[in-house]
Amino acid sequence: xxxxxxxxxxxxxxxxxxxxxxxxxxxxxxxxxxxxxxxxxxxxxxxxxxxxxxxxxxxxxxxxxxxxxxxxxxxxxxxxxxxxxxxxxxxxxxxxxxxxxxxxxxxxxxxxxxxxxxxxxxxxxxxxxxxxxxxxxxxxxxxxxxxxxxxxxxxxxxxxxxxxxxxxxxxxxxxxxxxxxxxxxxxxxxxxxxxxxxxxxxxxxxxxxxxxxxxxxxxxxxxxxxxxxxxxxxxxxxxxxxxxxxxxxxxxxxxxxxxxx
Amino acid sequence: xxxxxxxxxxxxxxxxxxxxxxxxxxxxxxxxxxxxxxxxxxxxxxxxxxxxxxxxxxxxxxxxxxxxxxxxxxxxxxxxxxxxxxxxxxxxxxxxxxxxxxxxxxxxxxxxxxxxxxxxxxxxxxxxxxxxxxxxxxxxxxxxxxxxxxxxxxxxx
Numbered sequence: 001x002x003x004x005x006x007x008x009x010x011x012x013x014x015x016x017x018x019x020x021x022x023x024x025x026x027x028x029x030x031x032x033x034x035x036x037x038x039x040x041x042x043x044x045x046x047x048x049x050x051x052x053x054x055x056x057x058x059x060x061x062x063x064x065x066x067x068x069x070x071x072x073x074x075x076x077x078x079x080x081x082x083x084x085x086x087x088x089x090x091x092x093x094x095x096x097x098x099x100x101x102x103x104x105x106x107x108x109x110x111x112x113x114x115x116x117x118x119x120x121x122x123x124x125x126x127x128x129x130x131x132x133x134x135x136x137x138x139x140x141x142x143x144x145x146x147x148x149x150x151x152x153x154x155x156x157x158x159x160x161x162x163x164x165x166x167x168x169x170x171x172x173x174x175x176x177x178x179x180x181x182x183x184x185x186x187x188x189x190x191x192x193x194x195x196x197x198x199x200x201x202x203x204x205x206x207x208x209x210x211x212x213x214x215x216x217x218x219x220x221x222x223x224x225x226x227x228x229x230x231x232x233x234x235x236x237x238x239x240x241x242x243x244x245x246x247x248x249x250x251x252x253x254x255x256x257x258x259x260x261x
Numbered sequence: 262x263x264x265x266x267x268x269x270x271x272x273x274x275x276x277x278x279x280x281x282x283x284x285x286x287x288x289x290x291x292x293x294x295x296x297x298x299x300x301x302x303x304x305x306x307x308x309x310x311x312x313x314x315x316x317x318x319x320x321x322x323x324x325x326x327x328x329x330x331x332x333x334x335x336x337x338x339x340x341x342x343x344x345x346x347x348x349x350x351x352x353x354x355x356x357x358x359x360x361x362x363x364x365x366x367x368x369x370x371x372x373x374x375x376x377x378x379x380x381x382x383x384x385x386x387x388x389x390x391x392x393x394x395x396x397x398x399x400x401x402x403x404x405x406x407x408x409x410x411x412x413x414x415x416x417x418x
Contacts, residue, residue, distance in 0.1 A: 006263075006280035006326040028327075035322045036304050038281070048280075050327060075316070099392025100370065101307065104316040105323070179305075181391065 001038045005047040012054050012135050012158050019156050022047040027158060029071060029110030032102050056109065056160055061086050065131075065163040070109025078103060087128065089170040089188070093120050096174065098181050109159040115207055116182070117148045117238065120174060122208035123188035126199035128164040135160060148207045167192050171259040174202065175251050177242055184243050185251035189259040195219060198256060203237050203248045214256055224257040265329045269294070270338030278325050285309045285320035287328075288335060296336040296365050300394070307393035310366035311335045317373040319392070336365035339372065347413035348372050348406075357406030359397035367393050371407040379416035383408065 005022070009015045019025045026045040028034055029052070037043050056071040059080050066086040068077060077083050078095035097103055097111075097120050111121040112132065125132070125141045132139045135158040144152050153159070167190040174186030183202030190197045196218040201208045217226045232252050237245035266275040269292060276291045288297050288311070300308035302321050309320040312334040339346035345353065348371050358364045367390065374389035375381055381389070386407045387400070395403060411418065 001281045001283075003279065004281050006324060008326070008329070031322060031324070031327070032304070035283075035324065039283075039302070039321075048324075052327070099307075100374065100389055101310060101317050101319045101322075101392045102304075104318055 002041060002044040004038070004045055006050065007047065008050040008053050010053050010055075012051070012056070012160060015049050015051050015054055015158060016135060016156060018047070018049045022049075025049055027051050027113075029113070030073060030105040030107040032098070032106040032110065033114050033116065034110075051158060054158075058161075059083060062163070065165055066090070067161050067163045068108055069161045070107060070112075070159040072108050074098075074103035074106045074108070075100075077108060086166055087164055087170060089167075089172050089190075090124055090128070090164060093124055093172040093188070096120065096172075096176070096181070108162060112144075112162065113151060113153055113159055115145055115147075115149055115151050117204060117207045118177075118182035118184070118186075118202045120172070120183055120186050120201060123183075123186055123199040123201040124164065124172065125162060126208055126210060127188035127190040127197045128167060128170065129190075129192070129197065130165065131163045132159055133161045133163065134158060142210075145208050148205065150207070165192065173255045173259040175255055185248050185255050187252060187255040187259050189218065189256060191218075191222060196222065200252055203252055205236050205238055211252070211256075214253075218260060222260060224261045227253055227257055227260075263326070265325055267328050267330060268332045270334055280324070280326055282325045283321055284311075284313075284323040284325045284328050287325035288320060288333075291325075294335055294337050298362055298365055300362065300366075305392075305394065306363065307366040307370060308363050310369040310393065312369060312373060315373075317370050334369075336368060339368065346372065348375065348410035351410035351413055352403075352406040355402055355406040355409050357398070357403045358395075363393060363395045367395065367403055371410055375407065375411045375414050375416065379411060379414055380418050381407070381411050381416060382418055386411075 025047040028048040028050045056069040058069045074094045074097045083091045130141045170190040172188045174183040186201040188199045198211045198214045232249040234245035234249040237248045239245040298308035300306035304322040311320045
């Protein structure tokens, strides 16, 4: 790892000041992606601003929505009675991320800000019509993810919390890479009355995306059968050593069927 | 550089470290406790698992500075003098190792998962060991060891 400077402020205000004093500073949340990246010398920030002291880890049921702090660790979401009651699919998703040591450290905000194309959380944010509250604005999920590892976040902007809209019902099913447990394909399906949202992670070359055809098929008939006629095209899907684009296209339909079954 | 202070196996350790020092290097190189191993150094193998404020973490993926003020237990901190921790005893009795390199991490993961869930099932043990890789044993005896350790720690399965 290149040499760098570490600071741990006690509030988001202080964190923002700290990042401004650096030329290429990075916010450090759980560090489950950032620390390995630094160790491989794939990034060389002149400073790390650890936001774990900024009190951003609360989990609260706010009626229509479930609000989770950016620093809530995966284990906290997975084990939270509030999350399990409000959106059990979200607790299930968190419980399936990485391994237990990753879940003990990794955070919601870190995962969403990084927008890894194979991360689980972005699909929940997109399917559950979430609002991402940052240090200076609130962004709708549909406007937040802008591409692989890309989001609408500015360099000096911190995610403080995310409000998930409570669905009528929801489920998340993934086909994990057996080694890393990242999603080779993960599908989050959320039903809000007559409206259904389907978000797919692990598959898109541009990162997480909604699948409009499956959404309309499921909106008219919420069943695995209604998906049979939907054609999942492999254009724009990831092909790598783990799976071809065609294989991922098949997995998208299969995971969605399992999610609604 | 800067001073950090944390509790390691019950003893306060204070050292000057560079900001980019990994916690596992602090434990091994600065304090000299080499029971915590570095296997892959890429957050995958789990040989470096320790307990940080009661939860298992991979010490190769945390900066020492992030652990300022924390209460850390490593494999050296489990035994009570000459008396092994029940989980260590179980690994010994069930031969839950071959070369032994991954064992400190296995034991630390096992202790955490059983502390949280003493009536742990075999499936839950296998699931719980996802972050620990052993290249020798095929896991069979490790899983048996964790099961036996759980029984010694008060579990009913």
